[in-house]
Each structure stands twice: as structure tokens, then as C-alpha cells.
Amino acid sequence: MDESLDAPVQRTLDDLLELVSFTDLKSRLEVVRRFPAHYEDEHDEMLAEVVRQIRPYLRNVIGVTIGKGGQGKTTLSANMAGMLAAEQEKLAEQGKKALPILHLELDLQGDGLSHDFGLARSKFNDRGAALASAVTNDGPLHVIKTDRQFLHVVPAGANNARITDALGALVATHGRAAHLLLALLLAQISHLYRWIVIDFSPGDRSLQQLGLAAATHLTAPLMDSDNASVSGLANLAVLAKSTRKTNPELGVAAMCFLGFRKVQGKPTSDLTIVWQKLGRALQQYNVSPDVILEDYVREGRVLAKEARNSGMLAHEFARAAAGQWIDPRTGEVAERPRDENGRLIDAKRAIELANDHAAMARAVITRVRARNQQLKEATA
Template identity: 30%
Template sequence: MRGSRSRDEEFWENVLERLHAARRKLTRVVILLNGKGGTGKTTCTANFSAVLAQVATESGSAKRVLAMEFDPQGNLKSEFGQMGKPGDDDGKSILAAVMGTAPLAPMREVRPHLDLLPSGEQLRRVVRNLAPANEHERVELWLSFAEALAEIADEYEWILVDCPPGDEALQKLAMAVARWIVIPTVFDKASRYGLEQVGHLLQDPDVDRFNEDVDVLGVLMFAFERREARAIKDDTGEIVDQKEVGQRSRLRRALEEDLARGGSPAPVFQTVISNSRVVGETCRELGMVAYELADSVQSPQWPQLRKELAGTLGGLVSITDTTAEALAADYEQAVQEIFGRALKEEAVNS
């Protein structure tokens, strides 16, 4: 009988009924999450989004890609060169969607087929509403955002979210709308502890009840030395495989053991994003992603652009077209592996 049901049961029945419609449109939301900072979440979000958008452009797709930032520092919009540009609302659109006062309003076409929901100081107001809320209030805010994102989700082939390293309220908000989690990690214990924190968030009762579909897609090794991968060639001299050594080899084994202990079937992706600090610094200064810089380095305009960079960076930038192209290739290969796995999992579960 209705009178025998608790208020909590009635609340969750209503939430899950509303959420069911939204969830069907949020099957391709991928968040990049690690509890530690400096693991490549923002850089990977920018580059993955740009590569996916380039693929959509070249294929003539009617759908676009959406990159979204949940870090109040606003570094993702800087990666795209959009800081202070028209439409950069410092996170007001995300705040309004969480509060249920307005629909999401992305910055359109920051690249062909790529839209951006920027962050900024307004995200701190999201935290101030989420952090002190009781369970029902918090879930209502999650639901409001999930429904707002679902309203625009049909426009996008993929939605990528850059998560903050240390703000649990925003991390849980991202997990509330996510289908997949990609965990970038670097070589240190704190980065591996960040992976453990993702596991704890997955076990949060409210997150689990609100979004039982969210799961780890895989772990991505970020900023490792290219020399720690030795090519294996066949009799004709063609490279057919590679053998990892040093830090790369040790961390891969440790991460695989961590995942196995946690009972996760998720892999440590074979693709590794190589360490190239000069390329990374130059990309951020120019508001470019890796493949855009690789194209620029090979263009006739590069000598003049290099001189201008020397003035802002305090010295000449030494980047070869081979170095820039190799890093761009890392991101393209990572996109093929990561999102290819997501599509396979989608096909299995459909």
C-alpha cells in the first residue's frame, strides 16, 4: 500500500523515473578523472575532443563533440585559446543547469564540430550548493544537471568532461552523468592513490544508486619517456611491436595489479602519451592542441611564430616537426583505442 512506503522510497522512485529518460541520452559521456592533479586530465580532454571533432568533420557527421570543464581553474578553455572570448561565462551555464534555472549554453564551434562548456569561478557556487546539501537536495541537483545535459545530448556524438583533482562535490556531479571513466595517471604513488579514490567514489551509496551504469573504461599512462619503449622489428626491419622498459614497464605492472585487486576488468591502455614538455608548453601558450601545433611547425609561418613565442616565453622554442607529429600521433592512437573500446562495450551491452 502507498501509506506503507517511506518518504525516502517515494523520493527515489520519482528520481529514478525521471532519470530513466535522461539516462538513455547519456550513453556516451566520458569523464577524465583522477584524485591527483597534474595527471593530464585537462590536456587529454582537450586533445581527445579535438581529434574526435576532426574525425566528425572529415566524415561529414551531423553530430558534434562537446567538451565540458568541471574545474574552477578554467584551464580547459585556455587549452583551446578561449579564455575571455565571447561565450566564456566562467561556468554560469553549468551553475544555472545545476540549479534548474536555465538550459546549458555551450560556446559553439570553438573548433569545427566542437563545442565547449567553459568553467571558472561560478563553479565555486556549484560547490557551495552541493557540499552542504543533504542527500535528497544533492540528488535533486544532480538530476537537474542530468536532465539539462540530456536535453542537448542528441546534438553530440561524444561528451567529454574534465574533472577537478580534489573537489569531491564536482567529481560526484560528473559521475552522476557519466557512462565511462578514463583515469589518466603519471608515475608516482600519489597518482595511483588518485586511482584508489575513483574506486571509493564508485562505491559511494548515492552515486551508485543514482547512476549504476557508470564504470571505469580504462587507465591511461601519461607523460612517459618515449625512449622507454623499444621497437621490436620483424626480419624485414618493419616495426611490429614494442617492449616497455624502466618506469613505463614498472607502472604498467603496478596499475594492472591495482585493477586486478579491485576486481575491475578495465585495462591499462596500450597507448601511452609521451612526455614532451616543450610541446605542451607551446600548445598552451598558443591555445592549440597537439595536431594543430604539428601542422603549424610544418607551415611556412612557423619561423615567424617561433620568434614571437621567444618573446613571450623568454627564449627560443626548440620543436622539430618529428617531435610535434609524434605527440599528435599519441593522442590520435589513444582516441582510437579508448573510444573504440567504448563502442565495443556499447555493442555488447545493447
């Protein structure tokens, strides 16, 4: 008997992925080109009508952004998308209706999320080339169906710089209507997804405006307790108000905290003091402190780093640390992960971190659903 028949089939990551192309989308540029460069006063009603038509299709779009860099945006958006996808998988197992989650990144780097999703070396990772074409040149949108059944990803990277260049020319010719290009794109496919998570940085103004015009609910993380970080987070409320003509429904759904200690499951004074500072800053902008989540992710930078290096999200890494992760490439139980010193990852800590991410994702979605109900009632 050939012993090779009993050996697990070793597949590459790309064997588990599928590239799906949306090729029959209506032209976004055709809509934008109706507007002259200096339409702000004369054509406000025309812009408002376009916005009115697309907004109901974008209420499942969550934007994850930050006031300044290094605050956990990538970690938050990747794990939130992964947790939401895992919830949809559970619904499917129960025989209930389930739809995939789409994660889309607007960033000139994109390396972090490629590693988080384990797609850094995939042949399907075009570093944002197709996204740039889809947004600014009516090209098809390419989506990677990952090895996680209900998680789809649009990769980003250096090619997103093409969006910045093209959008600058379009804004010069057609005004702020060009900021609707991503919104017009997502409005056509949003019915295929339960939630769409957009990760975008405030570092590039053009990409930021695209994200702000497309999202309905903003979520923002904070990892530092300094005043600059707190002020940057509070300024998001002002940012949301500055986009009223292209997105009157945009609002802050939740502000989240990552990397703060927990003692017996409770926050320490380090976090409670930051909560108070942020609450006061929000009140200065007439924003309710209720947007601050009580659920937060405890300190776990080392675990987060090891999970990223392994191409796993928090809940996957926790299962791997507990010896319960099935490697999708072999169908076998994967070896427990080790840190850079060769020591086994502490399963208890990894599970606690994953539970924190799950609780925070549920809290965000609770706020998003509440906002959606308010928007529905306001437009009834």
C-alpha cells in the same frame, strides 16, 4: 589599385566564435524537487525510475577525472575532444554524417582549458557563470561554437563555485536526487552531439558527484609513477561503484598514461613497472586490468606548454610546427611556432606527440563503444 584589397582580412578570435543558447529545456529542478530530503529508503524506486529514463540518452558522455591532481586531466580531455572533433570534420568532408563534440568542464579554476582552446580572452568566456545557472537554477545553457568546426565548449572557472553553494542547499532539501541536475540537463541535448566530454576534478565533492551522475564512461590519466598516484587512480573504480543509485551504468572505460618515454616507439621499464603496479591495485578492487590502455602519450611537457601558450591542441600545434597551419583569423599560413628561447619547435617531435594523442583517443572510443554495446545488450 588599392593594395589593401589584396591584404588578408585580420579578424579577432571572437569574430570566429558563436554563442548558442539552449533556452527551451525542460525544468531540471522540477524533477529534483519531487524528492524529500530523506528519501533514501522510501523513494528509492522513484529515483531509480528517473535514472532509468535518462540513462539511454547519456551513453555518449565520457567523464575525464583523476585520483589526485597534476596527472594530465586537462591535457587529456582537451586533446581527446579536439581529436574527436577532427575525426568528425573528416567524416563531413567525405559526405558522411557528422555531429559536433561538446566539451564541458566542472572546475573552480578552468584556466587550463581556456588556454588549451584559445578562449581565455574571449568575451564569450564567462568563467562558468551560465553553466552554474543552467545546472542549479534552470537557466539556459550557453555553448561556444569554437573556430574548430566540430568542437563546442562550455567554459568553466571561478563562477562554478556557485554550483557548489547551490547544490549543497539542494542536497540538504532533496537528497541525492540533486546530483542528477547535470545528467538531466545533458540528456536533453545529447542527441545533438556525437560525444560529450566532461572534465571534472575530484577536488570538490559536489562537482564530482554531478560529473559521476552524468557520465557513463570514465577515463583517467596518470603521469606519475609513485604509489600514491597509482592508488588514487585505482580508487576510481571504487568511486564508480559508490554512485550506483544515481548512475548504475557508470564504469571505468580506460586508464591512460601521459608523459612516459618511448624508445624506438616502445615503452621503457618506467612505464611497464607502473602498468604492473596499477594492474595489481585494480585486481584488489575486482576490476580487470584490461582497462589499462597500451597506447600512451610520450613525454612532451615542453611541447604541451608551448601548445597551450599558443592556444592550440596537439594536432594543431604539430601542423603549425610543420608550417602547415592556416591561421583562421587571417586565412594565411601561420608562422612556425618557437619556444621561449626563440628556437623553432621541432616538427618531428610535435607530430609524434600529436599522433600519440590521436591513437589514445581512438583507443578510448574503442573501449567506450564496447561498453555501450554491453549496456545495450543488458537492457535489451
